[in-house]
Amino acid sequence: MKQIEQQGRSRWLDILLISTRLGLTSFGGPVAHLGYFHEEYVRKQKWLSEKDYADLVALCQFLPGPASSQVGIGVGVIRGGLLGGILAFLGFTLPSVIALILFALVLQSIDVADAGWIHGLKLVAVAVVAHAVMGMAQKLAPDLQRKAIVLFSLAIVLLWQGVFTQVSVIILAGLVGYLLYNEQKGSDDVPLSFPISRKFGAICLTLFFALLVILPIIREAVSYNWLAMFDSFYRAGALVFGGGHVVLPLLEQEFVPGGWLNEEQFLAGYGAAQAVPGPLFTFAAYIGAVISGWQGGLLATFAIFLPAFLLILGTLPFWNSIRRNPHIQGALMGVNAAVVGILLAALYHPIWTSSVFSAADFVLVAILFSMLTYWKLPPWVIVVTGAVGGTILSFFS
Structure with missing residues (x-):
């Protein structure tokens, strides 16, 4: 053991x-x-x-x-x-x-x-x-x-x-x-080993769709900046097909017109995101940090990647069969x-x-x-x- x-x-x-x-x-x-x-x-x-x-x-x-x-x-x-x-x-x-x-x-x-x-x-x-x-x-x-x-x-x-x-x-x-x-x-x-149950996968898929529907409703009912940030980043991560470059216009539409950050700050962050290794979705960390410091950067990262986690964990248990x-x-x-x-x-x-x-x-x-x-x-x-x-x-x- x-x-x-x-x-x-x-x-x-x-x-x-x-x-x-x-x-x-x-x-x-x-x-x-x-x-x-x-x-x-x-x-x-x-x-x-x-x-x-x-x-x-x-x-x-x-x-x-x-x-x-x-x-x-x-x-x-x-x-x-x-x-x-x-x-x-x-x-x-x-x-x-x-x-x-x-x-x-x-x-x-x-x-x-x-x-x-x-x-x-x-x-x-x-x-x-x-x-x-x-x-x-x-x-x-x-x-x-x-x-x-x-x-x-x-x-x-x-x-x-x-x-x-x-x-x-x-x-x-x-x-x-x-x-x-x-x-x-x-x-x-040899079958791939997915040490995740189908029940857990179904829970992840249910949570993915539930958050997509519930977060905007709660955002309208409760005026709280951090919740609004979480909703915006979660929807951007959940509704994008085609990779990181496609998420950029969505993020710009969510945060620049509303005054969260200006166009110059957005473009500077885009240049920095191109210069670092790893996924382009981490551009969200830059936006979150500009808005609310390092805590905002971590929140933005968690929110924009959460849909990806829920989807892959939800589909893998069924994929093998x-x-x-x-x-x-x-x-x-x-x-x-x-x-x-x-x-x-x-x-x-x-x-x-x-x-x-x-x-x-x-x-x-x-x-x-x-x-x-x-x-x-x-x-x-x-x-x-x-x-x-x-x-x-x-x-x-």
């Missing part, structure tokens, strides 16, 4: 340390985060298989909220239960939360958005996502039919960009996969190929288009990609090299 407890503590410590390292080094936005997660959790730690990871990414693409954070929470839950999910979230999120709260309180006069090392970290994201897409494509799109789904998904996502485009593409790919592979047999893979159903296996094969196409599209826009501006940028990306893919160097070495390389390039631009 004591040995089992020690193994549990060791596993939780591993989750916290690894997710914190990711939280300190994962630059480049949600798609880049999925690349970092893939490299660390799938390739290096082998906590779950390529297919399991792709299935988890597909699930989180369906859910509103920060998809990369939900994937991280899901990996933590799979590895270490509810506490594992909490630790994975804290490790990945707290570094940027702390940085943005400090920026709101102390560093608003410093402009880091155009720093050379920031540009270098954007180039790191290009290499990381390219590496992840290459690895996933080999496993998830081995035949011509799934390669066609990848191409279809890539084209649709790039040519018809919209809030629900990704979700629509995944649904269509699932239907195509079901038709192409409708005689697919049930998977022989769904994904292993023989009738759904074919659909998931199509969905996983679509995920590759979506990631490939994101590699071009916004990651490539916002990062690679010259031949020198491309050369640095090639070097970073080779270091990661062929020399098998750890991600933190890639991050440091990218930051140094970006700083050097800034002297010649």
Whole structure:
């Protein structure tokens, strides 16, 4: 019994340390985060298989909220239960939360958005996502039919960009996969372990919808600034599809017209959020800190990420039986190929288009990609090299 407890503590410590390292080094936005997660959790730690990871990414693409954070929470839950999910979230999120709260309180006069090392970290994201897409494509799109789904998904996502485009593409790919592979047999893979009961999952889903309905009503009945903040951040986190960049206009609409902060403060915080690692949803910590100090920053962080927690904890207990159903296996094969196409599209826009501006940028990306893919160097070495390389390039631009 004591040995089992020690193994549990060791596993939780591993989750916290690894997710914190990711939280300190994962630059480049949600798609880049999925690349970092893939490299660390799938390739290096082998906590779950390529297919399991792709299935988890597909699930989180369906859910509103920060998809990369939900994937991280899901990996933590799979590895270490509810506490594992909490630790994975804290490790990945707290570094940027702390940085943005400090920026709101102390560093608003410093402009880091155009720093050379920031540009270098954007180039790191290009290499990381390219590496992840290459690895996933080999496993998830081995035949011509799934390669066609990848191409279809890539084209649709790039040519018809919209809030629900990704979700629509995944649904269509699932239907195509079901038709192409409708005689697919049930998977022989070992089932993923979700140490969360379906009853607990149902409670989480009920709480998600209850808060969405009840908080605005209470806000109107009780004039209390902290409750109003909590409601605004919770709704922003609950109603956003498409990742962190989509939440920015919602937050601006909630807080700038009402006088919580001015446009200049909002844009300064947006620049700082681009400069720090971790999820872009931590921009909420900056807004909360501007409004009500560090306590407001922590409240805002809790409120905007709470929907993501409730949704992933609510759906995971049911996901295992769904994904292993023989009738759904074919659909998931199509969905996983679509995920590759979506990631490939994101590699071009916004990651490539916002990062690679010259031949020198491309050369640095090639070097970073080779270091990661062929020399098998750890991600933190890639991050440091990218930051140094970006700083050097800034002297010649």
